[in-house]
Amino acid sequence: MSTVLESALLPTYPPAPVTFVAGDGVWLVDADGKRYLDFAAGIAVVGLGHRHPVPLAAAHAQLDKLWHASNLFATEPAAALATKLSERFGGAQAFFCNSGAEANEAALKYARKATGKTGVVALSGGFHGRTTGALAATGQPAKRAAFEPLLAGVRFAEPNDAASLHAAAGEDVGLILLEPVLGEGGVIPLTPEFAAAAAELADELGALLCFDEVQTGIGRTGTFFAWEQLGVKPDLVTLAKALANGLPIGALLVADEAAGAFQPGDHGSTFGGNPVVCAAACAVLDTVDDALLALVREYGSVLLAGLARFPHVVEARGGGLLVGAQLDVPAAAIVSAALDAGLVCLTSGQDVLRLAPPLVVSGAEVDLALSILSEVLS
Ligand code: PLP
Numbered sequence: 001m002s003t004v005l006e007s008a009l010l011p012t013y014p015p016a017p018v019t020f021v022a023g024d025g026v027w028l029v030d031a032d033g034k035r036y037l038d039f040a041a042g043i044a045v046v047g048l049g050h051r052h053p054v055p056l057a058a059a060h061a062q063l064d065k066l067w068h069a070s071n072l073f074a075t076e077p078a079a080a081l082a083t084k085l086s087e088r089f090g091g092a093q094a095f096f097c098n099s100g101a102e103a104n105e106a107a108l109k110y111a112r113k114a115t116g117k118t119g120v121v122a123l124s125g126g127f128h129g130r131t132t133g134a135l136a137a138t139g140q141p142a143k144r145a146a147f148e149p150l151l152a153g154v155r156f157a158e159p160n161d162a163a164s165l166h167a168a169a170g171e172d173v174g175l176i177l178l179e180p181v182l183g184e185g186g187v188i189p190l191t192p193e194f195a196a197a198a199a200e201l202a203d204e205l206g207a208l209l210c211f212d213e214v215q216t217g218i219g220r221t222g223t224f225f226a227w228e229q230l231g232v233k234p235d236l237v238t239l240a241k242a243l244a245n246g247l248p249i250g251a252l253l254v255a256d257e258a259a260g261a262f263q264p265g266d267h268g269s270t271f272g273g274n275p276v277v278c279a280a281a282c283a284v285l286d287t288v289d290d291a292l293l294a295l296v297r298e299y300g301s302v303l304l305a306g307l308a309r310f311p312h313v314v315e316a317r318g319g320g321l322l323v324g325a326q327l328d329v330p331a332a333a334i335v336s337a338a339l340d341a342g343l344v345c346l347t348s349g350q351d352v353l354r355l356a357p358p359l360v361v362s363g364a365e366v367d368l369a370l371s372i373l374s375e376v377l378s
Contacts, residue, residue: 004333008172018340023050026361028344039357039369044183044215044322047242048287049358053243056285062276069275071264071268077278084285088224089237091256096249096273100214100240101129103250106267107236108151108175111208114261117174119153121165125185125349126156128212137177140185149320159188162197173207180226182216186349187317187324195230202235210236214250214286215322218242219288219355219359222297222320229319244281249274250329286361296320296359299366303355306370310377325353327377336375341371 020036022029026049028036041047048055062077069075082094095106112118122128124139135143136150142152155168159182176198182188202209211234216226220242223229227237235258250272254261264273300320307316307325312334315326327334329346331354338345348354357369 009211017336025049025051026365032045036339036342036344037369037372038344039355039361039366040346041356041358042244042246043241043346044220044356045241046244046246047218047220047359048284049360050246052245052287054287054358055247055280056284059247059276059280062279068271070270071273075275076283077272077275078273081273081278081281081285084282085239085251085253088285089255090233091156092237092253093256095252095254095262095267096278097251098204098248100212100238100272101131101134101250102269102272103238103240103252104128104134104177104212105213106139106252107177107210107238108137108210108248109267110236110252110261111210113174113266114208115174115206117172117207118323119170119172119207120154120175120177121155121157121168121173122177122299123159123179123182123185124156125159125182125188126177126212127182127184128179129214130345140208159185160194161193162194165197165201169201169205169228171205173205175208175210175343176202177210177212179212179214180216181221181231181322183322183354184348186326186352187322187354189286189317189319190230192230192232195227195232199232199234208235210234210238212238214238215356216242216319218284219293219296220320220322220356221318222290222293222300224288224293226319229326243284245284246278247277247280249277249281263317292359293320299361299363302363302366303370306366307353307355307373310374321355321357321359323355324348325355327351327353328334332353334373337376338372341372341376343369343376345369345373 020028073375122137126139128134128137139156157165157168217239238252304316313325346354
């Protein structure tokens, strides 16, 4: 394995173990020509696999028409994408930006404007991004410590503990911000009971409930939105990662029931809603259909059952193709050994191995990943 010279990059990430030069479906190729089965999908981003022909063709066609016009003008792809997302959500308006953190910043501002309140309840172990507002709501103290003071008024509750949710709440709370599955915090799915308690609490407080579906959205957990499985429709949803299959995009969806807070001038983004990215995202939405979602659920169950049988796996959990294996050994060493063996996977915290393959993965590729992991974990 070899990597490109990295000394000109700020060292915000550990040194990269490999340089990828090409991708095709569920496979990546490194600079030495070695092929890898990709069960990371660029951290749950390349949902349809590398170079999927439908978003690829849509982006190419848009590149040939119009790249950028600014949000001072309408463009067809952004309007079409907002309409498609509204249909999937069941009535919502969209704001487009460029990342998950930006989508959560938009949610933080929207809730302030809509409720007139600045308090936020989020979850211990949750992750919402690295910008200062999103970081303030990220329940991982080590990521926040060097940058405090951050946005004031954020309190943390324990996942799936309704009593701690109530203890964190107060009259000042205008936003409850939750990931349906804590993707960076150990792959912890919220229970429907906890989600219902959060929705009830938001109602009582006059706060908005936002699901951060940056990682769980666009079919990752086996339904288009993960909240569909929780039975709780939120006021706000944030999306990013898989929305354009790897081109940068974020979105805040505001349910029609919570509409009206943002007026012209309240928020914006130069690149948000870029026509090329939105054209790719429209193609993604057209491709993530019921048949694909059924496969996501099926192969997710196969992965869970397979992992649960391996040595060093204390618990396998997750939903659809966002799967975590709690290990009794450090997860980073397993991810590194898997990479050597030709399988790309992820950690989620210190001791959780995370798998998030493209949603188009085949049964044979799931079996191959499991057989590599059974060697690595033996
Ligand atoms: N929210 C969740 C749930 C995430 O998993 C992430 C990234 O991992 C973010 C927000 C931040 O997204 P971005 O890195 O695009 O800013």
